[in-house]
Amino acid sequence: MLHFSRWKTILIWFVVALGVLTALPNALTQRQIDSLPSFMPSQPMTLGLDLQGGSYILLQVDRDSMTADRLQGLRDEVRVALRNAGAAYTGLADSGTTVDFRLRDPAQAAAVRQALRPITDPVSSGLLAGGSVTEVAVAEPQSGTFRLSLTEEGINYRLSNAVAQSIEVVRRRVDELGTTEPIIQRQGLDRIMVQVPGLDDPARLKNLLNQTAQLTFRLVDVENSAEAVAAGTARAPAGTELLYTTDNPPFPILVQRQVMVSGENLTDAQPGFSQQNQPVVNIRFDSRGAQRFGAVTQQNVNRPFAIVLDNQVLSAPNINEPILGGQAQISGNFTVQSANDLSVLLRAGALPATLDIIEERTVGPGLGADSIAAGQNAGIIAAILVIGFMLAAYGFLGVIANIALFFNVVLIVGLLSFLGATLTLPGIAGIVLTMGMAVDSNVLIYERILEERKAGRSVVQSIDAGFHKAFSTIMDANITSLIAALVLFFLGTGPVRGFAVTLALGVITTVFTALTLTRWMVSYWVKKRRPKEVPTGWFTILPNLTRIPFMAARKVAFAVTIILSLVSIGAFAGWGLNLGVDFTGGTVIEARANAEEADVGQIRSDLAAIIEGDVQVQEFGGARDVLIRFGVQPMDAETPQASINAVRAALSADYEFQRVEVVGPTVSGELALAATLGVIGAMFAIMVYIWLRFEWQFAIGAIVSTAHDVIMMIGFLVITRLEFNLTSIAAILTIVGYSLNDTIVVYDRMRENLRKYKKMPLSELIDLSLNETLRRTILTGVTMMLALIALVFFGGEVIRGFILPMIVGVLVGVYSSVFIAGPMLIYFQLRKVNAKGEVIEEADEKPSANIAMPRTGAGR
Structure with a gap:
């Protein structure tokens, strides 16, 4: 896998150069962009409203008022038609979606039917639709009595x-x-x-x-x-x-x-x-x-x-x-x-x-600028931490990984610019998160290379085998993340979609940079330098070979898991989630006082006479910033936006509105349904993929471990009372993808060892596989944590509630990959044993004796 023809080399660097040119406008001022030649890309990324400020408003046609207007028009049309036909009638009235009248002389019914035909004839639904729509249906319940009804398809038309x-x-x-x-x-x-x-x-x-x-x-x-x-x-x-x-x-x-x-x-x-x-x-x-x-x-x-x-x-x-x-x-x-x-x-x-x-979501320009600055700071700090860690862990190979990581981010930015996608604040989180996840592919490759080298292969053979054996694992792991991103995009809305776009593009660029660009750079280095040894870093997190008996503690781990799961479910049933306005409907306002300090008590007092029900007012960030929440107001049912207009009038003299979110009850119900379908749909799609790629026991194990992760995250959200909103759904799905990514890596090694050691007891084989992958698991977890911690401390107040559950999710995901996904294979008898507990050999197996835990490296 280390040979590259000239045309492949040209194609690889052409893609990289194209990504750099497409991303370049994002680093230039508008004047510099205007001075670029016409053939150069000149379109920077579109910034979302949470980054540059602005308003998002969702309008809905009032179906009831439109139906009432149409019904009144129908009644007038009927009156004119009856007058033109010279028909005497009585009781002309409308109700609901019908117009009724009675002829004084039933003998005129035929003439009236003819007069009403222009009203009841189908109308063309347009050249593109290529059909017709019956707007009004006529019926005669009794002789001389007519009823004209607006049809559902007519109203929709x-x-x-x-x-x-x-x-x-x-x-x-x-x-x-x-x-x-x-x-x-x-x-x-x-x-x-x-x-x-x-x-x-x-x-x-x-x-x-x-x-x-x-x-x-x-x-x-x-x-x-x-x-x-x-x-x-x-x-x-x-x-x-x-x-x-x-x-x-x-x-x-x-x-x-x-x-x-x-x-x-x-x-x-x-x-x-x-x-x-x-x-x-x-x-x-x-x-x-x-x-x-x-x-x-x-x-x-x-x-x-x-x-x-x-x-x-x-x-x-x-x-x-x-x-x-x-x-x-x-x-x-x-x-x-x-x-x-x-x-x-x-x-x-x-x-x-x-x-x-x-629905309304408004962000002031000042808050948007703060969000951009916070996102940039978090990105720079996360990059420094991840780059420094990789350099310290792998030496020169870490340098190559960091170069690949740089081009990875450039390609993401270039794709976002080319597609005209909107970059939101969760989108920045997606890019920073990609930086943490992208190194996982390099860690997989490098650990495999080190393992092959310790097994006695030459440097070139070790590097070639490392890339070859890591290929399927990298593809399986990234496809699961891509599936989660696609489901999130199609079922999500607003900022969640922005996060899904950056995550999906990050998966694509990660596969390219890890399996193509990194491989080319390593191949070029081997060809030019002829190294005698594989470079290593300056520290080792774990020894080369660990012998931790994970399966010996599986019963204790299962007991702890069951207890924590029951506590989480009980807390959810008793307290419930702290649902945000995305799911309950209502209003959230982030305001900044013109004075040096916001007066929370005075705000509550001012709003008590305006808002029905509970009004939550709390400090948010600095002393001047407050967060105001209240539920759906009855006054909004009669006059949309009446409550927010009243609040603006009460507070606008002393406070500047930085962010406003107003979600009606109809939209909140739809968002809740979409979020639920998103989680279920993503998990189902990923499970089907695992079932097809592995055995059914692996799919069941992955389902159980993933369900455990979701339950633990929900328990964390319930206990901490963090707001549960659309971005929380994005966090859960991201952790589902990460946990499955980790589980698949472990399962891939187990599948390899099942073919390699056909008589080894399953518990020993699982222990062996977990120990062989433990170093990679720790390294990837550390890089993820570094990126997430940078977001928590430097990404701003808005993003913090999105990242904290993800940090817990990373820890829980690592735990479930070791203590749940593995033991489930034992309980579902992935490897059959006889009455004595001995492994039953298959027909094509060759006897092997005294197989102990092999003396291999800790990597992949």
Whole structure:
């Protein structure tokens, strides 16, 4: 495996050079990037909102209100159809999703069916869909009685169209804010994801997205008293409705339902000032709108004309003279900002349906900068620790491993840049974690080389055999991590996906650098230097040969495992996890005081009158920083985002909002289901792979040991009361992958020894395999711990809750690989024995006698 043809060498270094060039823009300023030649890659990584600040908002079309509007429209269509058919009817009414009426003369039923056909005929679902949709189904429960029902597929069709139209309206509104590179995407049937990086005014964005912006011009009813209707002493006459102005306090106005002119006829809207120097909005109509507006104002001189936006009266000025030029002015209680925002809404157009904000995640630019600095510091310190450790452990071979590690990180960054993937804070953790895991492949190879050398092979033979024998183990170990990352990507959301992307790319680059780049560098060194001995480091963690009787302690270990598992399960049943808003719904706010110190007591007092239920306020990081949590609020069911807006109003004078997460109950339930499916799906997929690669006993052993690791991590989270959120799921799946990685390495050596020592008792063979792999297990565990410890102390407060369970998971994973995965093979009789306890030989076995623990090295 040490021979490389010229074309292979060229291809290897071409890939490395391409990775360096693709990653280069991330180390340059924007001016330097702009000066690069056109053929050079110029796209740096996209930073997530948690790194550069900005807002993530998930919008959902209000299905109920859209269905109600469609039902009202259906009733009007039926009324017109019956009038055109000359049919006398009674009891025309709508309920739920149906419209019912009864003919006075049942003999007219045939004519009515014909009149209703345009309403009930299927409509085309579009050229690309290539089909039709029946929106309305008609039935006759009794003779002369008709029932028209909105179909489910028809409602979904309308919903899909509303989302498609809303995306364009939302895009125009966001573009008007002048932000750079907003991301607006459809999610599922009825949702729109809006991500605006670098936005420093998320409240303004929410205000723009929360309004339907349906502008209408209607005549005011001056013959009836709006105050009497508002007081309940009179009823609104037919054809009118009671609306309120935007004044503080608002006052009622009785307006006609008939829309004289709508916002659909607008061609432009710009903020300006009136002659009294008050902010106004100047609007211009198209030719049809100008003609209609002119006719209405000409026919209704000296009557008030209400300008209505989303069922609120902006103003109701008198028509002093006809307005024939197609231009008008909207006045009201505007500020410069509100006039500008209304202009944005009117220029972008009205939304076809109401959009509710069901999830919000906002990070201030200052917190994003802090996160970047913390991630960079943690990465540098972790790199120094891992590089120094490898150098001390393997000498010159450690230098080669460190070079491979450097290019590994460069290739990850290059791939992230090339794919346009978003780097989040957990993504940085994934890169730093990859640094710790990547050296595992080099440790596997180097320990194998040292073992072959101690067995008497020459230097060249030892190096060649080391790479050859480590190949399958490295592939099996990394494929399990890749499976976990893929499942996490497809079932996860947001930051968890970012972590999954970096982990998956890290697995790919690790396999390339370990099995190709490292092998080439070692081959080149052997060819040029002709070494007489394999280099070693300056210290040894363990002796070359250990003889620890692990299986002798398996019963004690099993007892301890059962006790701890029962304690963890009992604690989970009794206390439960400290679920974050991702799974419970609610709001989390990270705020920074303008003063030198945050007043936690005062915050609780201020919010007690606003928020129902328990409000958690605690110090977070420095003395100026606080973390505020509260559950889903009843007021949000009536007015989305009402609670967070109230909290902002109460605290904005004294506190700066660094981070805001608002998750509705619908989204939290979906996230909980996705997280559960993610864990189960990843474990199942990995187990199937192990079953196919090994024997069924190995798969069962891996299942039990992995379940143990998950139970122990959950027990740790329950006892420490660390918040359990989406990143906790990422931590659990990562540890599942790491533990299985460790288990597979041990199993691979056991499988090799099963073929090599066919009469050795299984307990002795497992002890032998564990001792042979122990040095590698310790070395890999130490590198992982070094990377994780750097993240805990230098990665920032946000990432700490994500990393602490992983540190426990590494320790638990090593324990389960030794004391659970191995003994399970004994209990499931991987190697059959007779009544005397002697190993039953297979037909092709050759007798072997007096086989003791071989005098081999401790590596692989």
